[in-house]
Amino acid sequence: MLKVKTVDVLIKNGIIIDGTGKERFKGNISIKDGKIIDIMAVETLVEAKEVIDANWKVIAPGFIDSHTHSDLMLLWDRQHSAGLHQGITTEILGQDGLSYAPLSSSNLQMYYKFLAGLNGSPDIPLDWSTVSEFRMKFDGTVAINTAYQVPHGALRLETLGMRDLPLVGKNMEAAKAILDEGLKSGAVAFSTGLSYYPCSYSDTDEMVELCKVVAENNSVYVTHIRTVFRDQQIDPVLESIEIAERSGAKLHFSHYRTNIPKAGKVQEIMKDIDKAYQRGVDITLELYPYPSGSGYAVIWLPLWCMEGGFEALMERLANPLLRSKLIKGIEQNTIPCGGYFTHLPKNSQYIGRSFWDVANERGQTVPDMLCDLLLEESLQVGYHDSSPAIFENLDQWGPFNQDCLELLSRPYYMVGSDSIPIGKNPHPRGFGTFPRLLRFCREYGFSLETMINRMTKVPADRFGLKDRGQLKVGYAGDIVIFDPEHVTDTATYQLSRSAPKGISYVLVNGEVAVREEKTTGIFAGRALKRG
Structure with a gap:
């Protein structure tokens, strides 16, 4: 009697790009207990808990x-x-x-x-x-x-x-x-x-x-x-x-x-x-x-005002006697002070607007405005360094x-x-x-x-992740399936929280984390170490 191999996941009918840089090839991949156990040029007799038909899309690490x-x-x-x-x-x-x-x-x-x-x-x-x-x-x-x-x-x-x-x-x-x-x-x-x-x-x-x-x-x-x-x-x-x-x-x-x-x-x-x-x-x-x-706007503040950490910095930002010294330090910073706000929990009306625009509206210079916002926001000020538009x-x-x-x-x-x-x-x-x-x-x-x-x-x-980064027997079942003819990003500077298209499946340690471009709620991630 022909023995049937039992696996957790079978991915069939794919174009495999294995991560090594070698040319792609047609194939099927079997996964069991979180590991790749077989890479086959043609489909063999396998009984799987889940079968994923890649439909000749790319299968990659x-x-x-x-x-x-x-x-x-x-x-x-x-x-x-x-x-x-x-x-x-x-x-x-x-x-x-x-x-x-x-x-x-x-x-x-x-x-x-x-x-x-x-x-x-x-x-x-x-x-x-x-x-x-x-x-x-x-x-x-x-x-x-x-x-x-x-x-x-x-x-x-x-x-x-x-x-x-x-x-x-x-x-x-x-x-x-x-x-x-x-x-x-x-x-x-x-x-x-x-x-x-x-x-x-x-x-x-x-x-x-x-x-x-x-x-x-x-x-x-x-x-x-x-x-x-x-x-x-x-x-x-x-x-x-x-x-x-x-x-x-x-x-x-x-x-x-x-x-x-x-x-x-x-x-x-x-x-x-x-x-x-x-x-x-x-x-x-x-x-x-x-x-x-x-980045985050703390980067423009001078070296001296950081000493002592968060509480000491907040006291200095609030001290009117130190404001001119802080402003001078910002002006002398080797990184020019400017950008467009991305993160302001208490002043969300400024998100997407330039430092110069907000400073003018508030009747301040840019360094003075930045000190006030860092104080108001308890340092939670994020920015783009150039205009999104x-x-x-x-x-x-x-x-x-x-x-x-x-x-x-x-x-x-x-x-x-x-x-x-x-x-x-x-x-x-x-x-x-x-x-x-x-x-x-x-x-x-x-x-x-x-x-x-x-x-x-x-x-x-580079980082010594010894069983990652390739489609190889014995390696972890970390896999992505995507359509090379249609995969694309949709996130823009004006609307960044937008998912890409064309990445249909993602597996983490053999568990399906994305199925048909939707997350599944699986928490299969592991804390990796240098091997």
């Missing part, structure tokens, strides 16, 4: 978003449809040095309020302290997989507090021990944002010392390069390369791409990175396919799109949305990054096999 800011909001919006609808099955948290473990209870409460304009302030229990405890908050409780990085900000808070002091001596040794423990507890990298606080208080030597621990753990140094400077100017790209070379750590650049002023200048922005790569520095990078950015015809702005594809043609590039999932109308990158790039493949003739490799295997390899 689930996408890995290498840069997101869902650290808190994912614990509140556990379904995370914004990511699932894009085909994302894994997100890498702890970005830019701005996250919440390891932190003592008092530092956690303070940083929760301090970062609310970036990571949100959902009503969730803040009941962890270690990297392990924080990672486990996402294990089996959310719809996608997560991986976590030890954040630089936490190391400084736990050793020096929010103070502009050098991290040296016993404090440095303590910080290195905390970092080492975090990496050994499952974190996949060490992240910093040298434009954010308290990370901005650091110098190059500090980062070298910390990154020696990264190298000892065969891990990765992930950097949002420096844009906040003291008296001296530093080339932030060369600084990052120097940190990697002196420490021996692997280096990863966050959201590194051209923009509208630099469109067509890929060789210019990559020249120093290319030289370092050619001499053997282990470098990777990521991008999202939008020329504008987004400018970018509504971005699809016709080919040079930047082509730059993204030229960068992604390099084998060490990957995709990271830099999603900030808060506000009524956040940046569309959090809802459209992955389908947008799939659409670019169709419109610009870019290899779909190459693009999927950059979305899957490249980040999995």
Whole structure:
């Protein structure tokens, strides 16, 4: 008697692009107990609890978003449809040095309020302290997989507090021990944002010392390069390369791409990175396919006013005797102060409007208005750095799109949305990054096999996610099924919370998380570690 194989899910009649960059092929995939157990060129006799007919659409590994800011909001919006609808099955948290473990209870409460304009302030229990405890908050409780990085900000808070002091001596040794423990507890990298606080208080030597621990753990140094400077100017790209070379750590650049002023200048922005790569520095990078950015308005405040953390900063914002000094600091910031509001819980009437427009309406200068809004909103002020209206015809702005594809043609590039999932109308990158790039493949003739490799295997390899990023027997059943002829993003700057089209199924650890473009309510995500 012919023995019938019993599986949980059979996906049949698909065009398989396996994540390795190899050419596509027709095939069928069987999944059991969350793992791929068979990849067949022709359908065999299988009894399955669920049969999915791909109808000759593409079957690919689930996408890995290498840069997101869902650290808190994912614990509140556990379904995370914004990511699932894009085909994302894994997100890498702890970005830019701005996250919440390891932190003592008092530092956690303070940083929760301090970062609310970036990571949100959902009503969730803040009941962890270690990297392990924080990672486990996402294990089996959310719809996608997560991986976590030890954040630089936490190391400084736990050793020096929010103070502009050098991290040296016993404090440095303590910080290195905390970092080492975090990496050994499952974190996949060490992240910093040298434009954010308290990370901005650091110098190059500090980062070298910390990154020696990264190298000892065969891990990765992930950097949002420096844009906040003291008296001296530093080339932030060369600084990052120097940190990697002196420490021996692997280096990863966050959201590194051209923009509208630099469109067509890929060789210019990559020249120093290319030289370092050619001499053997282990470098990777990521991008999202939008020329504008987004962030939280605390970035414009001067270094001195951050000392002491949230409560001290709020007192300074409220002190009329310090207002002129604060305004001067904002005016002297190396990042020009300006943008369009995306997140203001108490002043939602300003969302979508420019800083200049709102300041004129209030009869203030932009820096003065910004100080008042930060005070009124308890720092919860989010922004786009450019006018949303400018970018509504971005699809016709080919040079930047082509730059993204030229960068992604390099084998060490990957995709990271830099999603900030808060506000009524956040940046569309959090809802459209992955389908947008799939659409670019169709419109610009870019290899779909190459693009999927950059979305899957490249980040999995970089961050040590050993059974992810490929369609391979024994690997996790993280799978996306999409129509390459019709997949597209619909999120715009004017209406960002809009789901893509053409991504019909998403499986996370063998569980169907999206069925016929609708989320199913399954929470099959696991907390991944470096393997």
